Amino acid sequence: MELLKGIDVANAINEKLIKESADMGGRVPKLAIIRVGERPDDMSYERGATKKMEKVGFACESFVFPETIENEAFQKEFDTINDNPEIDGILLLRPLPKHLDEEAVVGRISPEKDLDGISPVNLAKVFAGDKTGFAPCTAEAVVEMLDFAGIDVTGKRVTVVGRSLVIGKPVSMLLLKKNATVTICHTKTKDMKEECRRADILVAAAGVAKMITAEYVGKGAVVIDVGINVDNNGKLCGDVDTDGISSLASVATPVPGGVGSVTTSVLAKHLLQAAKENR
Amino acid sequence: MELLKGIDVANAINEKLIKESADMGGRVPKLAIIRVGERPDDMSYERGATKKMEKVGFACESFVFPETIENEAFQKEFDTINDNPEIDGILLLRPLPKHLDEEAVVGRISPEKDLDGISPVNLAKVFAGDKTGFAPCTAEAVVEMLDFAGIDVTGKRVTVVGRSLVIGKPVSMLLLKKNATVTICHTKTKDMKEECRRADILVAAAGVAKMITAEYVGKGAVVIDVGINVDNNGKLCGDVDTDGISSLASVATPVPGGVGSVTTSVLAKHLLQAAKENR
Incomplete structure (x- = not known):
């Protein structure tokens, strides 16, 4: 049995991304990670994603909110990030705490920034086999x-x-x-x-x-x-x-x-795609 | 081998719909059928749907446009139908002639009137297993x-x-x-x-x-x-x-x-559901 390691796949993707992003004219693709609370799973994925963006030379900013944030305040914060033209792509760490309306966020995230394919538009595209959308x-x-x-x-x-x-x-x-x-x-x-x-x-x-x-x-x-x-x-x-x-x-x-090691490279790939569209 | 006939299934659905629509307070659910051109398939389905709506006591209006209608004019006509609060549900006969932007229509049809499940919102719901949407x-x-x-x-x-x-x-x-x-x-x-x-x-x-x-x-x-x-x-x-x-x-x-005989009964079922939501 051959062991197919993620690192080799990830490295191949990373290399391609570094090459492909060279023609962005100095504009660095930027990821926003949105985290609520301090769940170890979320924090571990956040660290992995942050490191991966660094590795391929993309920018990454974490927006961290306390688990006690009220729904209305969170929705407002989300909209600010979602509407920020400097941000090319969003990774929302889920599930959100139960008192927050996750469905509302999923329904409002810009499909073109929705790198992990959670919006109905991207889900429908994956279902339809339309490759212009983002798959999870x-x-x-x-x-x-x-x-x-x-x-x-x-x-x-x-x-x-x-x-x-x-x-x-x-x-x-x-x-x-x-x-x-x-x-x-x-x-x-x-x-x-x-x-x-x-x-x-x-x-x-x-x-x-x-x-x-x-x-x-x-x-x-x-x-x-x-x-x-x-x-x-x-x-x-x-x-x-x-x-x-x-x-x-x-x-x-x-x-x-x-x-798992390949997932954040796909995230970076999606970010570059989003940034190119966003130019 | 037992032959499972559509008519028996359709009749069972129809009966249920007639009962369930009795409490609509006199408001009759209304379907809009949109047809462009004179394709025999479309016209046959239109006749079947029209007859079915009559049978269960629902209203049905066909909006027929010549195959030569220009895209801009068609999109406008579509919006008028889509925005009309008297119309509870829409059946768009597809495919549209090639010069018409079908994707634009599919992207704009109100999910709550989209009885045949063509909009991204309904496709995503079918994909997600969320029964609040309309399946084809x-x-x-x-x-x-x-x-x-x-x-x-x-x-x-x-x-x-x-x-x-x-x-x-x-x-x-x-x-x-x-x-x-x-x-x-x-x-x-x-x-x-x-x-x-x-x-x-x-x-x-x-x-x-x-x-x-x-x-x-x-x-x-x-x-x-x-x-x-x-x-x-x-x-x-x-x-x-x-x-x-x-x-x-x-x-x-x-x-x-x-x-095939059950399809228009499902359409009527979806129309009643849409009309109840639209009240």
């Missing part, structure tokens, strides 16, 4: 990894485990657009093992630590692990028991160091 | 037929042949929402027969006359035919060779007289 970064990172590894998905059986609007559904649509035959599985699926085992490419986005064992993997399958979980020993792990499937899969992505 | 009527008609027949799709293998934004993709999302395990096939799928044969429920929306023969159908499968084609003898037919599969399928829908 993690979903697109899966596609970037397959592309980098030279895996053509045309006509292949892809099984996606998970049907969230952030990963399962958009990655299904992106791979369908690339002519894969896509099966979407979830907790209500009967005989999940069989559905997974027949896949040429298995995308695990269930959010269940190491649920994908050898019984779920067909000989020679490509296994992309989108899960980020903590195992019984408090260690970060994916949805895939990578050691357990190593004699079956032809290619697998590790966690950590897999899809 | 034909896709929802498939679900209505399964519901009427008492077929629970939970955990079942559903294979959808076709990935259009009008049927294949939305029907996949609607059935996924109902907990089916959905596989989306298309022209690039390898071994289409195998993908179809393993389905508990097969939805044929390929637009190819009688392509689904016995080789595509597993023992006991439910086969829903969404195709509307013309066969070699000039006769209307579906995507399914209904005679050929009769010893295999447990249930199948005929064409004509199947899903």
